[in-house]
Amino acid sequence: MRDKIVAGNWKMNNDLAQTEDLLSNIKKLYKENREVRVIVAPAFTNLHHAFESLRDSPIDVAAQNMNEHKEGAYTGEVSAQMLSSIGIKIVILGHSERRAIFNETDALLAKKVDAALENDMEVIFCCGEELSERKGEKHFEVVKSQLENGLFHVAEGQWSKIVIAYEPVWAIGTGETASPEQAQEMHAFIRKTIAEKFGSELANKVAILYGGSVKPANAQEIFAKEDVDGGLIGGASLKAEDFIAIAEAF
Numbered sequence: 117m118r119d120k121i122v123a124g125n126w127k128m129n130n131d132l133a134q135t136e137d138l139l140s141n142i143k144k145l146y147k148e149n150r151e152v153r154v155i156v157a158p159a160f161t162n163l164h165h166a167f168e169s170l171r172d173s174p175i176d177v178a179a180q181n182m183n184e185h186k187e188g189a190y191t192g193e194v195s196a197q198m199l200s201s202i203g204i205k206i207v208i209l210g211h212s213e214r215r216a217i218f219n220e221t222d223a224l225l226a227k228k229v230d231a232a233l234e235n236d237m238e239v240i241f242c243c244g245e246e247l248s249e250r251k252g253e254k255h256f257e258v259v260k261s262q263l264e265n266g267l268f269h270v271a272e273g274q275w276s277k278i279v280i281a282y283e284p285v286w287a288i289g290t291g292e293t294a295s296p297e298q299a300q301e302m303h304a305f306i307r308k309t310i311a312e313k314f315g316s317e318l319a320n321k322v323a324i325l326y327g328g329s330v331k332p333a334n335a336q337e338i339f340a341k342e343d344v345d346g347g348l349i350g351g352a353s354l355k356a357e358d359f360i361a362i363a364e365a366f
């Protein structure tokens with residue numbers, strides 16, 4: 117059985133007071149469910165607070181990014197070791213906003229993945245094509261190359277720390293969701309690509325999340341697909357009722 121995961125990527129939203137509010141509402145509504153792992157990813161400034169606030173809860177806290185270096189003259193950056201030291205053991209890497217706005221390349225992401233694993237952190241590795249790439253029928257090729265160049269150097273023994281999030285860029289924040297069939301088709305492709313390189317036993321254990329305009333109204337039909345093991349939720353993770361409804365949609 118693969119892990120089922122619902123993770124909320126809060127992006128650059130919520131100051132400390134709003135973080136306190138959202139976390140307290142999430143905690144009120146959350147009913148412990150061992151079948152589904154729930155993760156929230158607030159901004160760096162609120163990670164410590166979130167970790168402390170969720171200390172007695174099974175809800176985990178993730179960072180949205182980190183730097184690939186151990187330490188040094190990298191003004192404004194945060195290392196894996198710093199995150200680990202405040203209890204943060206999960207990081208989202210390669211989100212399409214990081215790729216597009218901050219020019220993160222597959223080569224850079226490969227280094228970030230290594231830095232996370234060296235610090236015993238789990239990685240939620242994002243991949244996904246842009247609209248023009250889907251229209252040009254290049255989506256499988258694009259996702260395969262993101263995986264091969266950013267992730268496939270990870271040794272077999274480290275894959276228990278890897279979660280993949282497929283987020284088609286055209287479905288992020290647009291209200292347009294991939295159909296459950298489109299999501300399943302890509303998730304099955306990702307699993308097959310992993311199986312070709314690492315074998316099907318390993319591939320069958322990797323959780324693959326879907327992200328892109330997931331809401332309470334569509335979560336159930338997307339999560340029902342065989343190779344969809346949960347979701348990476350943006351906008352809808354900012355409202356406790358919606359986020360918890362999605363976490364309960366399995």
Ligand SMILES: O=C(CO)COP(=O)(O)O
Binds near residue numbers: 288290330348
């Ligand atoms: O980017 C996303 C999660 O990382 C998805 O965002 P939305 O759910 O707002 O489309």
